[in-house]
Amino acid sequence: MEYSSTYQTTVAYAPFMELQNEYGQGFYYREGAFYPDGTQDRTVTNWGPKFDGTLHPAPWNPDTLVPYIAKPDNWKTFYNNGRYVNNNITLSGGSEKANYRISYSNTEDKGVLPNNKLKRNAVDMKFSGEMNKVFSVDMGVNYANTKVYNVWNQSRYFWTGGQNLGFNVYYVPRNTDFEQWHNTYRNPDNSTKPQPFTIGSGQGNAIVGGFSAMDKNNRVNTQNSLLAYLQLNAKVTPWLDLSAKGNINYYNQQFEEKDYGNGKDNSGGYYGTGGSYTTNYDVLFMAHATKKVNDFNFDLRLLNEYYGNLKGETYGAHTNGGLKVPNQFFLGNSVQDLGTTSSINYGISYPSLGTVSIAGDFNINYKDYLNLEITGRNDWLSTLTYPVNVPGMNNYSIFYPSFNLSYAFSDHLRSKLPEWLTFGKLRASLAYVGNDGVAGAYSTGAGYGPGVLVNINGQSVPTASILNGNVKPNYDLRPQKQRSIELGTNLAFFKNLFDIDFAWYKTNTFNQLLHLPGVPETGYNTLYINAGNIQNTGYELLLNVNPIRSKDWGLTMSVNIGHNAGKVVNFYHSNSGDITDWTIAGNYEGVETHAYEGGAFGVLVSRGSNFYLILKQGFLSLKTTVG
Known part of the structure; x- marks a missing residue:
């Protein structure tokens, strides 16, 4: 049995921003x-x-x-000291053929903002065991209940x-x-x-x-999550084993809000309640084979995976027009009839995401100093399916390989290298990664789905609704793909007195999904397009020095240096128009984050009536606009 406890205190000792305390109120x-x-x-x-x-x-x-x-500490009225407490107890045991582990943790976290706190109880159970000489099993369940107060x-x-x-x-x-x-x-x-x-x-x-x-206000958000998995393993031969694993992730969220009124005797007020639940699944089959032939070691993994979501629901209701009786929080205390307002909502989300994948990982090792790994994966994405005879009819399938080569030349050429070079390795990799670009279900065009209306009597009436009716269909959306190149080396000197790990990398991301605002006269307010070639280049250098090394203790000092430069190679060019500037976030009386073609990705911009102040590489520059 193991027991651990953690206690932390967060002290708000300074204001969140620098404030002047020389001048007071005035125009x-x-x-x-x-x-x-x-x-x-x-x-x-x-x-x-x-x-x-x-x-x-x-x-x-x-x-x-x-x-x-001046009141230099007036900000403290809105902030208090925080406190974090976590207690964890674990039971574990087993034998040569079976093992188990059960843990329980309790967390209480008081935030630095008023009345904000979190309470969590979590249980984690895992079991593994041999059924016979061929079959073994692994299973586990993780459950967590979390309550968050007043976010x-x-x-x-x-x-x-x-x-x-x-x-x-x-x-x-x-x-x-x-x-x-x-x-x-x-x-x-x-x-x-x-x-x-x-x-x-x-x-x-x-x-x-x-x-x-x-x-006066009180909002509680309750979250329940359940993650369970079961894996069956089979040792077919000394060089071949098979496995099948399935897991399911259920998430339920409920909220309740009680707001006291600000009128006489707390007249007014508000009460709301609701929630949602979602379920995701993942099924994975794998075959693993290993074989040694002379000086070569071969390792092969073949995978088949299915993952997606199941039916979900969203529901909620709130009072409208205040509370009839102050400080009494229930839906029937609403001033206005809920059935005649938009105070009730209910929605069903049917299974909408599904991906089928096959993949392989082939590794060849020669005398432990030369290693080549080749991987390949193909995904079939439900979010990018189209009818036949449209340009994007085959875009739902995406293949992405990778190649990794490493050479430990110090092991190969030991007799020819100086003694002060303890270890040396060179490595290179080329990898592609693909996904649907977070297109989401039904992004490829409009359609119909189930809906619910509430009649004058407060009854739910099934109906049909148009999906993405305000989105202009794009019949050629493509998967997003990322290409990464890396070159690196590991070097150790003077019997590991110090060692160096250096890597240079270059990453390009293509076909990112962008949501464009539409022109109202067209009947659409959104258009999805593939755009962009975002490039990141840089290097990382890690230096470790081990001046004291003994049997009982040692001392290691590390220095990490890195540099990354992002660049927007291009955004979007077509016969219908070009995009060279994109607002990533902001645009509400504050600093915006922009991306410019030919510039960095994520430039801070402060907008004026006829100018931009652009923060680029730590310096402000002025960009005027016309009009």
């Missing part, structure tokens, strides 16, 4: 000056005078006078409701005392007070919404 067009009566503009900007400690109305409460000073959406999009606590700190005057504001933001009747200033584009409740979420 720039008035040079930030106070009005004659000592009041200030109700603004989030910090163009006011330097802090001097004089009394002025508080930014969060104009009826209260407070010293005009805060920290993306830029969610700041308007107070979810992004980082933006709450950034978008307020530096003389704001969050702690005092938090203690007084509700009236005696439990309703929230109006926020005295707006943030950004008229968002007047971001801070108050954050306080309310800290104190």
Whole structure:
């Protein structure tokens, strides 16, 4: 039996970004000056005078006078210290013919954001044993139950409701005392007070919404995952063995959200519940043969694999218009009838992904110093199937090989090499990897699928819906393919006093799937295309020094140096048009990530009205636009 326990503490000791604490609230067009009566503009900007400690109305409460000073630690109101605790117990045992291992772990993780925590219980069981001289079996089950409480959406999009606590700190005057504001933001009747200033584009409740979420809201996400596998092995001959393995992965997720109202006596409010489940499977058959002929060792593996998904469901419902009785959380307490709103959703996902594969791995070794490995795999992808007599009718099949060659010249030429060269090996590889480019089911064209409507009585009525009706069909989508080339060497000197591992690589990714926005007049809002040749080149150097080596202990020092350069060789060129610039992420009042043909992949861009500020290799450059 083994037992282990881990305890960690996370201390939020500094703000998430550098903040100035010299100037306070004020508008720039008035040079930030106070009005004659000592009041200030109700603004989030910090163009006011330097802090001097004089009394002025508080930014969060104009009826209260407070010293005009910075609050450098006001961010701490939204953050607390985290704590991680994990306990694990394991039982294991066995004999020459059978072995087992059972483990249980309990995890509690308190986050640095208010009321955010995670609880997980997991059980893992494994068993292996010989049935007779030919057959043996391996099996295992892993189950985990996880509950996550009050996840805060920290993306830029969610700041308007107070979810992004980082933006709450950034978008307020530096003389704001969050702690005092938090203690007084509700009236005696439990309703929230109006926020005295707006943030950004008229968002007047971001801070108050954050306080309310800290104190009143409660969202629990429960996840259950089950992974089970069974493998049967057969030792047919001393040089041939067979195996068959199947595994299934079931995942279920449920959520429940209780939001207290911000009106008088907590009027308003919200309750929602729902969930989903998915199931994936994988079946693998393998034959493995080994043979030694004179100085050659041969190793061959043949594989046949099937994997995909099974039926899944998504369901949910929430109140609409608030709660009839405050602080009572159930669907029947909805102000508006759920049957006459869009407050109920239900969907079925039928098996939609399936892949059939055959593969082989052939290895030839000569005297343990020369090794050649050749692999090949062919996938047939259900996501890229087309009807006959269209350009992409054969695109569902993709073959990708690989070749790996290594030569330990120190073992081959030992007598001809100096003694200070302990070991030396050269290696080279060429590999191709293919997939469907995350095309997803039904990406090749429109179709029909089952759907559900809710009638006026709240009853579910089966119906049919159009799949991808807003996507323009592309009848020649191709699988994505990646080509990798690597050259390297391993060298050891002076009886392994120090050793070097060096590798140079070049990787090109072709036919990446891009989603283009469509022109509304065409009747479509999306178009899928294959595009791109993204190239990455670089090197990695690892140096290990072993100055102290004894029977009982040793000392190893390592230095790792690497460099990678990404380049967009091309995006998309056709008779219908060219694409040379692609927005990877962003485009919501913030920095965007772009890729430019001929430039690096993943360039940070800040957009202005007629210019771009481009961060390239650590430096800002200006790119003007026309219009």
